[in-house]
Amino acid sequence: MPADDHAHDHGSEVSEMQLRVKALETILTEKGYVDPAALDQIVENFETRIGPHIGAQVVARAWIDPEFKSRLLEDGTTAANTMGGFDPVAAHLIAVENTPEVHNLVVCTLCSCYPASVLGLPPVWYKSAPYRSRAVIDPKGVLAEFGVTLPQETQIRIWDSTAETRFLVVPMRPAGTEGWSEEQLAALVTRDCMIGTGVPRVPQEAAR
């Protein structure tokens, strides 16, 4: 059990937290520092607008459009922003491509930096001590826990997100998807494969 999950095991802390957070929100609202409607909207953004479906569309387009892919790898922020319906990716987005030679893995050892504009909120494991401590020293061990085994000769490149630059892994396109539409391909792109702890679903999985 990661230390980060501690609170989820203890109902008493959870209810205490509910009260304390409610109290702080009340104080900050009464003092005029925050607008509860804006707070609701921020939560709603995460619940309904921002999530890994955005990154999946970016990856799928890169798979079918070589010109888009080269622009994405050159300047991830601008390329992602050109895709219709997206929220502006103001943060400095860097797309890194998996190849048969190199597998990319993204971590933030110091806190929880994550490409939120294209993947939404990070999962608990990404923010946990086991992942943050081990991704940089034992990436193969970490990948094995996610069921990812790479060929012996594959280089592993770990990107520690120590500044406001953010990393999106562009995984390799699965075999057997020739002629697929962008939408069909996007359905194969999982959140984890855009962090580097997974690989895309294979066509047989998608058919199920």
Added chain:
Amino acid sequence: MTNSIHDMGGMHGFGSVEAEPNEPLFHAAWEARVRALQRAMGATGVWTLDGFRAAQELLPPLTYLSSSYYARWFRALERQVVRHGLVGEDEITAGRALRPGIRLNRKLTLDDAKANRSGRYDRPAPAPARFKAGDAIRTRNINPTTHTRLPRYARGKLGTVEAVRGCHVFPDSSAIGAGDNPQWLYTVVFAGRELWGEEADPAIKVSIEAFEPYLSPA
């Protein structure tokens, strides 16, 4: 603080990475409120993003480790509003405002929240970049008692500049209220063996995003 428990890269003993199947976005309603409060209070500009990170790093190590992620954020948030004079300790205890708020320059509106623009941290360069892609560097061995983004595992190490990422707000200054102090930012890559010794897997390379003051020519 620099050498505190948050700087976890390379530590042992935390166990395996446990992914939760079908993990919910938030595990309790209060987590969502903390996430939103952090965003809204950050937008007031009273403290910076790095100031908020530093506030978490100032939590006692045992508190840091035993708190869930959003509980940690909440504790840092409480600490920040009191430390910056926005809320009194007595009001935290009372659970309600006992005095009117002070006037702030900015307040996140509903329209701001709908526009959902994240902050920008790139800045005009005050000087040319000192390094270019391909340059050999050694990271400095620094141990400031204030915030830094140079992890312990990557200090005093030989690496290569892989990319120049532009000029950005310098977290070490921004966190302590010393302004943006823009610095060039580089992706610096290290061989796994440089970081972890000769026994390390030769197939591993690790990069950090390193601000120019962290680097010296090799």
